[in-house]
Amino acid sequence: MSTPHPVILVVNAGSSSVKVSVYTVPEAAHENADINPVLSANGQIEGIGVAPRLRASMADGHVVADESFPVSQVSDHDAAFRLVRLVLSIGLRDNPPVAVGHRVVHGGSDFSQAVCIDDDVIARLEALIPLAPLHQPHNLTAIRAVRKAAPDLLQVACFDTAFHAGHDMLAQLMALPYSYYERGIRRYGFHGLSYEYIARRLTQVAPDLAEGRVIVAHLGNGASLCAMHGGRSVDSTMGLTALDGMPMGTRCGSIDPGVVLWLAQQGMTADAIQSMLYGESGLKGLSGVSSDMRALLTSDEPRARLAVDFYALRAAQEIGKLAVTLGGLDALVFTAGIGANSPAVRSRICAHLETLFGISLDAGANEENGQRISSNGSRVPVLVLPTDEEGIVALSTARIMRECGRR
Ligand code: ADP
Secondary structure (H helix, E strand, O other): OOOOOOEEEEEEEOOOOEEEEEEEOOHHHHOOOOOOOEEEEEEEEEOOOOOOEEEEEEOOOOEEEEEEOOOOOOOOHHHHHHHHHHHHHHHHOOOOOOEEEEEEOOOOOOOOOOEEOOHHHHHHHHHOHHHOOOOHHHHHHHHHHHHHHOOOOEEEEEEOOHHHOOOOHHHHOOOOOHHHHHOOOOOOOOOHHHHHHHHHHHHHHOHHHHOOEEEEEEEOOOEEEEEEEOOEEEEEOOOOOOOOOOOOOOOOOOOOHHHHHHHHHOOOOHHHHHHHHHHOOHHHHHHOOOOOHHHHHOOOOHHHHHHHHHHHHHHHHHHHHHHHHHOOOOEEEEEHHHHHHOHHHHHHHHHOOHHHHOOOEOHHHHHOOOOEOEOOOOOOOEEEOOOOHHHHHHHHHHHHHHHOOOO
16 A cells, blocks of 8 residues: 655645645655645634634645634634634544644745754744744744644745855945944845746746746745746845835835834834834835735725836846846746736836847736746746645745655
């Protein structure tokens, strides 16, 4: 009898939500990029501490739970995780998970690939909290919650920074006194799990392009762009923290560092500045309407339009910058919530790229979120590829298990 494929739980703990996905990973997926991890179920709690709502479904769409809870029952991430796990465990009795893979935002300079979690790893991840204050604490809470519930279960941390670990020094530097670089104050880059997935997916759908110079625009609530050559990251728009680069739902993106000095000189505390730059800026701050792109695109408020125009211009400017690093551009890929679903935003960004890059879109393909949305005459092909960060976490976790001889 053949051994069943390992079942991996993937945990993605955000600031107000915990998502848990159940994957099986075929052995062949490690050698063959055409074979993917298979999602069998997922569940999530949103609105932790505010208005908790649990939803869980099987991969075929069958809903197994959809329920709201009083805040007192799901007041923190620990409680949220226990609940999601409980619901998903119903389908896992015959084939329980052999490992848990966590999406962890910051691996700093210590971690250039996924790693088995032990006490030392936890201590190092704790030290990185100031560099990812909105995400890292929740990632650690989920890791501790799993430890408490199943102390012997193998846990693996998969980092959003790791895909960018091979960056040339020029891509890592900021023009501060050099001693800061030596202390780890560098441009790391984020959304690496998404970019790793897209690099893998490109080898499936357009192997010729995958070899070339590709810019991927990950446009979700968080947003960044990555320059890849031959499937490897060579530069990214994000820096030491996930604040840098283009504006996002609530984060400011690149601003003059003098603004931060000015705010501090006006008497704002570091915590207050942090809250504003991470939570009150970006599309939300500019529009005064919403951080949600769908709401802005349907709003009549002039400032909603201004925010979207600024967003599109900044994305295009960052594409220009990354194309300089790459020395040209062979393909542009859009992904994540906005990138994969918003024809309006894609066409506004691409309109800025027409003269310089000869990019033009096929209006019909763009409207339908088709896989190739550039026109036949476009000098650079433009693709839309939905991302799967959780699938990459499942794959990396299964790989680490093989390496540690746990399977
Ligand atoms: P996260 O970074 O939290 O994973 P997502 O990748 O899900 O976020 O992206 C969320 C963003 O995607 C929101 O701004 C949402 O409005 C936007 N979005 C989702 N679907 C559409 C759509 N059809 N048109 C425009 N924007 C969309």
